[in-house]
Amino acid sequence: MSGIDGVADGIAIVLVLLGALLCLTAGLGLVRFPDVLARMHAGTKPQVLGVLLIMVGGAIRLQGWSATWMLLLVAVFQMLTAPVSAHMISRVAYRRRHVRRDRLLVDELHTGERSDRVYRGDEPADAPPEEPGRALAESRREEQAEDGAG
Amino acid sequence: MTGQAPGGGAAAVGHQLRHQLPLLLWLVLVWNLLWGTWSWANLLSGVVVALAVTLLLPLPPVVGGLTVRPLQVLAFAGAFLVDLVSSGAQVAWQTLRPRGIDRSAIIRVQLRTDSDLLLTIISEAVTLVPGSMVIDMDRENRTLAMHILHAEDEQDLERQRASVLTVEERVVRAFGSPDEVAALSAGASARDLGERRRTP
Numbered sequence: 001m002s003g004i005d006g007v008a009d010g011i012a013i014v015l016v017l018l019g020a021l022l023c024l025t026a027g028l029g030l031v032r033f034p035d036v037l038a039r040m041h042a043g044t045k046p047q048v049l050g051v052l053l054i055m056v057g058g059a060i061r062l063q064g065w066s067a068t069w070m071l072l073l074v075a076v077f078q079m080l081t082a083p084v085s086a087h088m089i090s091r092v093a094y095r096r097r098h099v100r101r102d103r104l105l106v107d108e109l110h111t112g113e114r115s116d117r118v119y120r121g122d123e124p125a126d127a128p129p130e131e132p133g134r135a136l137a138e139s140r141r142e143e144q145a146e147d148g149a150g
Numbered sequence: 151m152t153g154q155a156p157g158g159g160a161a162a163v164g165h166q167l168r169h170q171l172p173l174l175l176w177l178v179l180v181w182n183l184l185w186g187t188w189s190w191a192n193l194l195s196g197v198v199v200a201l202a203v204t205l206l207l208p209l210p211p212v213v214g215g216l217t218v219r220p221l222q223v224l225a226f227a228g229a230f231l232v233d234l235v236s237s238g239a240q241v242a243w244q245t246l247r248p249r250g251i252d253r254s255a256i257i258r259v260q261l262r263t264d265s266d267l268l269l270t271i272i273s274e275a276v277t278l279v280p281g282s283m284v285i286d287m288d289r290e291n292r293t294l295a296m297h298i299l300h301a302e303d304e305q306d307l308e309r310q311r312a313s314v315l316t317v318e319e320r321v322v323r324a325f326g327s328p329d330e331v332a333a334l335s336a337g338a339s340a341r342d343l344g345e346r347r348r349t350p
Binding site for chain 2: 021022028029032037041042044049052066067070072079080082090091094106
């Protein structure tokens with residue numbers, strides 16, 4: 001019996017340590033990666049996996065169903081919420097143009113008709129249009145067109 | 151509070167309850183798991199709490215619904231776990247290695263599914279899949295915009311696109327209606343045409 005317990009404890013220790021290591025790399029990634037979007041990768045994948053491993057280790061070590069159910073819930077909600085929060089943050093970061101464009105190979109979200117040449121109203125107030133002169137001209141043209149229609 | 155006409159109150163509440171039954175069951179389950187032990191008191195208090203939550207904080211109903219195919223769900227869950235482990239290990243290594251990451255990319259992927267619920271599951275799964283993270287979604291055109299952590303060249307991008315479509319296929323086969331499964335193969339040919347047109 002003690003032999004089995006010893007093996008289970010060993011597995012639990014390995015899992016918890018691995019999980020802790022993965023969470024550490026998530027923190028490292030937050031420091032080392034160049035921009036918000038890349039950092040969000042570090043904040044989701046190794047972190048979720050790390051938490052899952054710690055939960056499994058805890059479930060093995062704690063013995064007793066009530067703790068196990070709780071850990072299962074933590075794991076499920078971690079997997080449901082981490083991608084959503086990362087998505088929200090990266091969406092805001094992209095819209096506020098906190099993107100290192102020099103590190104991007106391609107940016108297909110930023111195609112011709114979608115580029116922010118004109119103020120559209122859902123940008124941050126401090127975000128300059130990418131071609132200020134043209135933006136001003138087009139904004140005026142749109143205003144005139146609206147006046148003419150209305 | 152729910153904005154119903156007072157006349158048809160009872161019928162409307164009944165309809166609403168039927169609509170929200172899965173949510174209620176889920177809330178009762180969560181409540182019981184939180185208590186950790188099974189008892190009638192937990193079950194009853196769980197029902198009361200679930201009713202209170204759904205009535206006081208109403209959510210818009212989920213349109214459509216899921217067809218659950220147990221075998222395909224298992225296949226999806228297994229593949230998802232494998233993806234989760236490999237992507238966790240991969241990103242962990244990219245944070246540790248001395249040269250860090252080189253180039254990233256933002257790509258748009260044309261999906262074939264047209265269901266809010268399925269698209270939600272797909273984008274959640276895609277975020278935990280190696281290398282990609284959803285930034286934005288164009289619901290009308292069914293495109294996902296995603297950030298690729300490590301992209302050296304065009305081939306990397308094509309590989310990422312293919313892996314996203316694989317995830318989509320797994321999700322739809324696990325949860326989609328027969329129509330949506332059929333749309334997978336129908337959409338594939340249309341997508342190939344679109345790709346060819348777009349590439350210069």
